[in-house]
Structure formats: C-alpha cells, structure tokens
Amino acid sequence: MITVESLTRRYAGFTAVDNVSFTAQPGRVTGFLGPNGAGKSTTMRVMVGLTAPTSGSATINGVRFADLPNPGLEVGVLLDASAQHAGRTGREILTIAADTMGLPRRRVDETLELVSLTPSEAKRRVRNYSLGMRQRLGIGTALLGDPRVLILDEPANGLDPAGIRWMRDLLTGFAGQGGTVLLSSHLLHEIEVIADDLVVIGNGKIVASGSKEELLAAAGTLARSTSPRDLAHALEQAGIPSTLAGDGSVRTDADPARVGAVALTAGIALTELRSAEGAGLEDMFLSLTADTQREGVAA
C-alpha cells in the first residue's frame, strides 16, 4: 500500500504539490491523472526519495522509501524511461540493477523475456533504442526484483498497441495477485481501461479521488437514437435535463436505467445506451482540471 499524507513540495515562487493525500490500495490499480505540470511526477519523485518533500510524507507499507533496506525488491519504479546511460546496453542496465539488488543473473534473462526484448536488442546500446524499447527496458528494471508495489510514471508512452495491451494485462495481473500499482498517465483511455481507482490532480492539488465507478457515475449517461431530438424532448418532458451533442448523442446526468425507461414510455428506439464512460472520463478530467488547463478549455 502506498500512503501519501499532506504532501507539499514548494519551489522558489510556486507550489508544485499542495497538501496532497491519497492511498493506493493493494490488489488495485490506481490511476494518477492530471494535466501537464500538475505535480504528478513531483509527487512520484517524492514517493521514491528523489525529491525531498517540503512537508508531509509518503510511505510504502508504512515505511519511508529511503528507509527500505533494499528498495528494488519491494517497490518497482519507472519514472522516466529515457533516464538511462545512453552508452550502456539494455542487458547491462538490467545486470547492474540485478547486482545491486543481489539477484541471480538469470533474473536478467527472465526479465528480458518478460518485457519482450530479444537477445540481439538487449545487446544494443540504449542510445539506439526507440522510446517503446526504452519503456520496455524501464518496466523490466521495475519488475526485476519481483516487487509487491509498482510506481510507474507514464509507462504506456511510446508503446505500440500490442505493447499497451501487454502492459495492461501485466498490470491487471499484478494487481490481481495482490500487488499495488500506481500509474500516472494522460492517456485517459488507457487509465479508464486499466484503473480501479482514480486520483485526479490539478495545479498540485487533488481535485477528485475514489473508485472509477464512483467518479464516472457522476459523469451520467450517453444515449443515441435514430431521432435524438425526440429523445432529448422526451427526457425534458420527464424532467431530466439533457444536452444534445453535435454527433447526435444525448447526454444527461440521470442513470442509464431511467433514460431507458423514458425512451420506452415515449416509444423511442435507442441505438445506444450506456453510462458516459470514455467521453465521461475525458469530460470529468477536463471539468475537474478546467482551472488548471493551459488551453483554458470550457468545461
């Protein structure tokens, strides 16, 4: 379990992380969301002791990261896949990490296989790696010590679709075995598919946190019908405010069952009816972080 309590990190002139508290539970994947510069990476760096907090604390199973006797065996960390010595081979980077943790060398081969880096790729120097290959190597370094907790910053960056699927299965399986996963991403679709819990941060402050279902339930319902105007009208008659989107979909805050019932009574055939996930997470993300968006998107 990862516990962050009243964490604050100030720099000269601005506060990157402002009184942030949340937990990432074992057996669950916790998605850490926020616009660029919201404080995700700073929070994660504080968690692993690379940045000192101004106040507050972050602990892994109750222990400060810096006090772990051999952190690599307990927490797998990937903060920046490009942060590797470009002149080392992929295999060498894993070998150093394995030696540091005191693991047998065969773990290196097992891990290379796990992250699908071929022996010839492993022999190449990291400067010649694509971003996706670096990402695989970084995930490999994180998994090397068979930890129970993973802290991953933007792990899906640069991965191809197959790689993204692979990582999703890997993390879901990891959490399924009781592991704790905290991953940050701005790929909302990815987070939506993979995360059980969400923590949304904007301008260094937590703007929302909870289970994905809870947060998305607030996002309402999306319905489509062959005659969207009639549907919107019928909903209005039933006292349910709705908006008619340009793509012909109707969105409301009411739950799908109620929208379905209204449509049935009005004799309108629905072509689609679901809780407004997908777009829901994006809408939620944009509205929650509206004040902090660079583009000044209207919520």
Add this chain to the structure above:
Amino acid sequence: MTATITSPDTIEAAPARRTVRPIPTSRLVKIELRKMFNTRSGFWMLVSIGVLSVIATGAVIIFAPDSAVTYESFATAIGFPMSVILPMIAILGVTSEWSQRSGLTTFTLVPSRGRVIGAKAFATFVVGVASMAVAFAVGALGNLVGAAINGTDAIWDVTLAHSSQILLGNLVGMAIGFTLGVMLRNSAAAIVGYFVVSLVLPGILALLAQVRSWFEDLQPWIDWNYTQVALFENDTDTAREWAMLASTTGIWIALPLVIGLLFLRRSEVK
C-alpha cells in the same frame, strides 16, 4: 542445556516473502567499478590508459637520447597522460549519474546517496592505484627494452618512495576531479572546471606570486598544483611540505567535497 521449542502455531502465517537484507557496501563498490567501464566512453578511457602508456614508452625509446633512457624518463612520459585521463575517469564516474540521468535508477535502488558516492570514491581510488600499477609496469618494461636496444644496463633511478609520491600525486588529481564532479554534477562543467583549476589557476597564482611578494610565501599553501608537482618530483620531504600538501588538500578537496556532498544529498534527482 535448554532447548527452545517453537510450536508451529506460534509461527505467524506471514506471506511467503523473502527477508530483505540491506545492500552491503562491498556490493556497491563492485557495482560502481563496473559502471565506470561498462559504457563506451568508460571502456575507451580504460583502453587509453594502456595504449597511451605504451605510446609514451615507445616515444621515449625512439626519441630520447641514449643517456636519457632511464626509468625516470619513462615514468615522466607515462605520467603525463595518466595525470589527464585519471581525473577524467574520476569526474565521469560521478557526473554521468546526472548528465546521463542514470541517477534516477541508481538512487532509487540505493536511496542513501552518501553510500553511493562513498562507493564511487573507493572505486575511483582502486582504479587510480591499478592504473598506476599498470603504468609503472609498462614503464619498467620499456626501460628494459630501451636498455637492451642501447646495449646498456637498465637504469632504475626512481625509488620506491618517489613512486609512491607519484602515485599520491595522481590520486590528488583524481580527488580534485571527483570533488568537481560532486560539486558541479555535470560532465561538461566538471571537465572544464578541471582544466581551469589545473591549467589556468596555477598560471594566475604564479603570476600573483611574482608581482606580490607577500603572496609568494603563501602560494605553496594554497596552490594545489604546486604541491602536486612537488609530489611528482619527489620533493615532498619535510613536515612543512607535507603540511602544505595537507593545506591545499583541505582547501581544494576536503572542504568543497563536504559542501558538495551536503548539497548533493539534498538536491533533487531529475
């Protein structure tokens, strides 16, 4: 004799996790040594120590007049490239963690930065001693070959005490490089810094000593180059001269190293 019997039900049904032991320092030193040479630049640094020793030796055999084919000529010729390369190795051993950003992994696997830097310092020391051993050996071989070519007896005019002063002089150079690495944490800046303090600064201090007589007496106490050259020339004999070496070491190595370490331990690794 009493036997303690642990009944099975007092054993807690803890999850089958291995016990986590702290990382031993010896392991850190071994890893830091490996990291100094497992990159392309590190590898070529290591190769260049051997290659330049051989080239310098060959040059003495070919160009030096017969009378100058003595062990001291070989030691001096090999000593020059050593005194440049060894500090570079010391610098890059520290700064690459920041300039190449591998520190993100290093300091997450070993959060105690002081221990990592300590391991680096020890590894640097080992590299310095080993490289100098190689250099002395190559020089000795050159001296034998040179003498054989000239048909004379090999002249061994470098005493053991002098050899250890040469070794110490090179270790001082490495320590300066290491200190700059710790203070600046940037490869380019530290290398430029090294050339400033080893090439530009001595000239300025010598000039100052010439024009200001009060500084002339002071120079040996502040100019680390002055005391390093004294080591290379086996001139550090008296207690006063050792005190001068201690003084320059304190000013240029110990003090900045402590300050640099304080900052390094608190700084953010990005």
